[in-house]
Each structure stands twice: as C-alpha cells, then as structure tokens.
Amino acid sequence: MPDVNMPKLSxxxxxxxxxxxxxxYAACCRPMHRAEREAPTPEALMRSRYAAYSLGLxxxxxxxxxxxxxxxxxxxxxxxxxxxxxxxxxxxLDLRILHTSTAADRGEVLFHARIFExxxxxxxxxxxxxxxxxxxxxxxxx
Numbered sequence: 261m262p263d264v265n266m267p268k269l270s271x272x273x274x275x276x277x278x279x280x281x282x283x284x285y286a287a288c289c290r291p292m293h294r295a296e297r298e299a300p301t302p303e304a305l306m307r308s309r310y311a312a313y314s315l316g317l318x319x320x321x322x323x324x325x326x327x328x329x330x331x332x333x334x335x336x337x338x339x340x341x342x343x344x345x346x347x348x349x350x351x352x353l354d355l356r357i358l359h360t361s362t363a364a365d366r367g368e369v370l371f372h373a374r375i376f377e378x379x380x381x382x383x384x385x386x387x388x389x390x391x392x393x394x395x396x397x398x399x400x401x402x
Contacts, residue, residue: 278314279307280355293320302367303360310373314352318344351376 277288289311291297292304299305305324312320318340325331331339353374360369 274315277307278311278352280310281307285311293317295323299324301360302362302369303357306357306369306371307355310352310355310371313343313346313350316344316347318342349378351378 274285277283277285277290279289281288289308292299292308293312293315299308309321309324312318312324321343322331322336322340334342353376354372355374356372358370358372361367
C-alpha cells in the first residue's frame with residue numbers, strides 16, 4: 261500500500277529548480293529525480309539531493325546514499341519516509357556552491373545552505389563538505 265505521506269514526483273513539479281541553480285526544474289534536477297539520468301558530477305548530486313529534500317523525495321535521497329553510509333542501517337522504507345517528511349518541518353531557502361573539486365574517483369562540494377525550521381521559527385545556516393565516489397556511474401553521498 262503506498263504511503264500517502266510520501267509525495268510523488270508528479271505531485272511536486274515546480275517551474276524553477278529548488279536547488280537554486282537558476283535553471284528550470286525539468287532541465288536541472290528532475291531527470292535525476294526520475295532516474296532518467298545519474299548525477300554527472302558531485303555538485304549535480306549535491307544540488308539534486310538539496311532539491312529532493314525540499315520536495316520530500318525520500319526514495320531518491322536513500323538511492324543516492326553510499327552503501328556504507330550509517331543511515332543505511334535503518335530499514336529502507338522507514339528511512340525514505342523519514343527523509344520525505346523533512347519538508348514538513350523545514351523550508352529550503354537557498355543553496356550556494358562555494359567550491360567543488362574532483363580528483364580520480366573522489367569529489368568534494370563545499371556549500372552553504374539556508375534552511376528555516378518549524379516550529380522553532382529559526383533560520384539555520386550551515387556549511388558542509390560532501391565526498392563522493394565512482395565518477396563512472398554516479399556519486400553516492402558518503
């Protein structure tokens with residue numbers, strides 16, 4: 261039985277991409293969300309995951325985790341449901357890519373994300389790095 265709390269991509273089709281790239285969603289992150297193509301770079305993965313959080317696409321977020329990621333210990337459906345619900349308590353206000361680098365089979369993205377969290381009504385800003393692997397197929401989040 262489908263979970264009515266997990267949005268489907270057809271329910272969430274914004275005109276502008278929620279990754280804040282300035283591109284239309286249809287040409288930016290949607291093809292990755294629909295598994296029509298894989299993220300070609302670590303930055304594309306980072307942006308697509310940010311957009312997936314804002315749209316509540318928990319399955320995509322689970323699919324783009326590396327097999328060794330600690331969150332994989334949680335049962336898949338439970339993890340996807342939990343990640344899908346993030347958008348209920350958070351608004352994703354901005355994403356800026358500060359630096360990207362790739363070397364051999366690794367990549368790094370340094371980004372600044374602004375997220376408003378309810379019910380505490382605070383706006384959190386944070387910076388984090390993302391390491392990625394396997395440029396020949398896709399870049400799962402470590």
